[in-house]
């Protein structure tokens with residue numbers, strides 16, 4: 188042990204130092220309290236022995252000051268005193284001392300006291316090491332070995348405080364894997380875990396030595412770029428990360444691919460605090476997802492306003508049904524050659540008292556995210572079928588009645604019994620119903636339950652149409668294996684067919700593809716005569732759009748159908 192020994196009596200100092208050296212310790216001898224403090228600051232001993240009665244600073248005063256120099260690092264102090272009464276013992280302990288030795292003392296007593304102090308010292312060291320170890324463990328994500336959410340919160344606090352103090356900019360990147368759930372569903376959780384480990388390894392290689400990486404959720408990672416030189420750094424790193432993560436993985440003979448969406452928020456930035464910094468990066472990340480995933484986006488106030496609007500819409504949508512703000516419009520579908528109506532498509536409308544008319548393109552995804560789609564979807568289905576019954580559509584020959592479905596709605600366990608129930612109570616011919624699913628929905632659900640649900644619905648009688656066809660990435664093999672009856676060519680192609688040769692070629696190919704697969708083909712969004720003529724010339728059998736008829740209200744549709752009936 189290194190022992191700091193302070194005694195102003197030269198004889199005592201020499202005698203005690205000799206005794207300590209004999210016991211195998213290294214002694215730092217000083218002859219005053221002031222010198223003891225000086226020596227302590229330079230050498231940090233393992234034990235301090237202080238004579239109580241010294242000229243100048245006495246032992247108690249010296250102990251008090253020593254304790255203040257390094258309050259967290261507790262080094263045992265033993266006082267040496269000629270006379271020991273209860274009062275001075277208590278005074279010594281209050282000053283920060285741990286034990287007393289009465290002069291004169293034997294070497295055996297000195298050795299025993301030091302041993303006891305050493306034992307306490309060792310225990311303290313062990314406790315310190317264990318705490319450090321626990322601290323480290325509690326800050327590490329056990330699966331990937333990178334830091335966890337707990338450490339992320341702490342580091343973010345430190346980094347933002349440093350950014351405030353030294354007036355530099357730091358950036359927070361939120362990295363969320365795209366469709367990670369699909370990996371778990373298709374390959375099992377074990378492969379999902381291996382993928383997370385592999386992603387963490389690649390992320391580590393993308394960041395710089397003093398950047399911070401943590402896994403803060405299932406498939407969510409956060410990176411803190413401390414003190415960035417310019418605003419490009421974060422974007423460049425995001426690009427590098429996406430490139431790296433998107434490269435394929437070989438995990439126990441499974442070939443896996445995954446993308447990532449990244450949200451970036453800076454600190455400091457206007458109206459940004461430590462509390463909302465994480466939310467800002469999250470908002471930017473969701474924006475990246477909404478823009479088609481596998482890209483990075485920056486947080487901005489404009490994005491925040493949009494986010495606020497979405498939250499308000501989400502809230503308003505919860506009450507839309509009970510406040511009777513939802514209704515259905517019906518758009519006729521025509522045989523293009525004869526211009527005769529062959530069916531209708533039910534389209535959902537939301538008229539909100541302050542937001543006005545909200546497009547289903549905006550609120551249907553919100554309804555899906557919030558789970559409201561299930562009750563709204565059931566309402567759509569029941570309302571549309573009841574209306575079809577009122578119109579007596581059962582009596583129309585070869586007439587089709589189309590309803591749009593969302594994937595979430597389809598996967599809900601109550602959906603099938605619900606359809607059966609509605610069909611029974613309305614007595615509608617099930618074959619008349621066409622259920623429309625968008626191409627991206629059909630192609631992104633590769634799992635068994637989705638496919639078997641489509642088959643079950645088809646077995647009940649309704650046929651399936653693929654909506655917005657041409658916008659997704661269809662696998663023809665998958666198309667062939669699903670009981671699909673109709674392809675609806677997306678309106679973006681139809682609207683370009685006259686002026687854009689690429690679009691016209693695509694539309695012709697889609698018509699041919701549908702026909703070759705033995706499917707009905709409907710062109711959506713026909714707005715002009717020229718578009719109509721083009722489709723007719725290229726043998727597209729059916730179509731819908733403003734040129735033929737806009738979506739009609741229930742009342743308008745009732746009149747429209749009456750006219751047809753009168754003609755028949």
Ligand code: C2E
Nearest residue numbers: 534535546547548551567591592593712713714732733738
């Ligand atoms: P969609 O199923 O492809 O419906 C066609 C959309 O094109 C409708 O928009 C319709 O009003 C619009 N449209 C029809 N003819 C024309 C035209 O000539 N020009 C243009 N520019 N547009 C035309 P809407 O009603 O805004 O619906 C948008 C999308 O929202 C629908 O696309 C569908 O994906 C979804 N949606 C609508 N109703 C429902 C529903 O009841 N349930 C679900 N799950 N989704 C729905």
Ligand code: MG
Nearest residue numbers: 532591623654
């Ligand atoms: Mg549709």
Ligand code: MG
Nearest residue numbers: 654655677711
């Ligand atoms: Mg469509």
